Amino acid sequence: MEKAVRFHGHICPGLTIGVSVAKYVLEHGYEYSPNEELVAVVENDNCSVDALQSILGTTYGKGNLIHQDYGKNNYSFYDRRTEKSVRLSIRRNAFGDKKLTRDERVQFLLKSNPEKVFNIEEIDYNPPDLAQIEESVQCEICGELTMSSRLMVYNNSEICIPCYKKMRK
Ligand SMILES: [Zn+2]
Ligand SMILES: [Zn+2]
Numbered sequence: 001m002e003k004a005v006r007f008h009g010h011i012c013p014g015l016t017i018g019v020s021v022a023k024y025v026l027e028h029g030y031e032y033s034p035n036e037e038l039v040a041v042v043e044n045d046n047c048s049v050d051a052l053q054s055i056l057g058t059t060y061g062k063g064n065l066i067h068q069d070y071g072k073n074n075y076s077f078y079d080r081r082t083e084k085s086v087r088l089s090i091r092r093n094a095f096g097d098k099k100l101t102r103d104e105r106v107q108f109l110l111k112s113n114p115e116k117v118f119n120i121e122e123i124d125y126n127p128p129d130l131a132q133i134e135e136s137v138q139c140e141i142c143g144e145l146t147m148s149s150r151l152m153v154y155n156n157s158e159i160c161i162p163c164y165k166k167m168r169k
Contacts, residue, residue: 001110007054008047013105017117018051021075021088024114025056028086030079033057036064039078039127043070063131078127085125088118139163 001011001019008015030038033056040058042049045067052058052075058065073090094117100108109117136145139160152164159167 004051004054008050014047016106016109018048020114022055039064041066041076043068043072043074083125085123087123
């Protein structure tokens with residue numbers, strides 16, 4: 001929790017959900033990922049994701065954190081070392097039918113077994129591809145170097161996405 005708070009900046013229920021997810025994962029045969037060994041696929045971009053980045057080493061910059069913008073507190077993990085995979089999805093009644101304050105939710109999550117908070121299932125091992133290193137090419141309009149796979153073709157010119165959007169206006 002301390003490590004996650006140092007990274008995230010504050011204590012909140014969202015971060016605590018992520019800490020609970022990370023705790024389950026570390027206690028079930030997965031390890032911190034200095035490189036791209038462990039991949040996290042998250043279905044939200046809320047506070048919880050910062051706990052995974054700081055505790056599990058599944059980070060945006062390394063490419064082993066994949067964001068799917070579904071607005072759900074669901075988390076899938078694939079370990080390239082062991083070919084194990086697991087998915088945690090928050091239970092509909094994770095907090096019971098109690099109305100809890102923000103602080104009470106943090107305390108509740110810290111005390112609860114992840115098994116009580118999440119539905120946990122083994123899933124097929126089909127991790128996303130490894131991050132690719134690509135050459136950078138100059139945009140023919142603004143001149144900025146751009147990853148080649150992100151270039152658009154417009155009037156036979158290869159241009160970056162922001163320039164493409166301006167041209168289409
Ligand atoms: Zn937060
Ligand atoms: Zn450009």
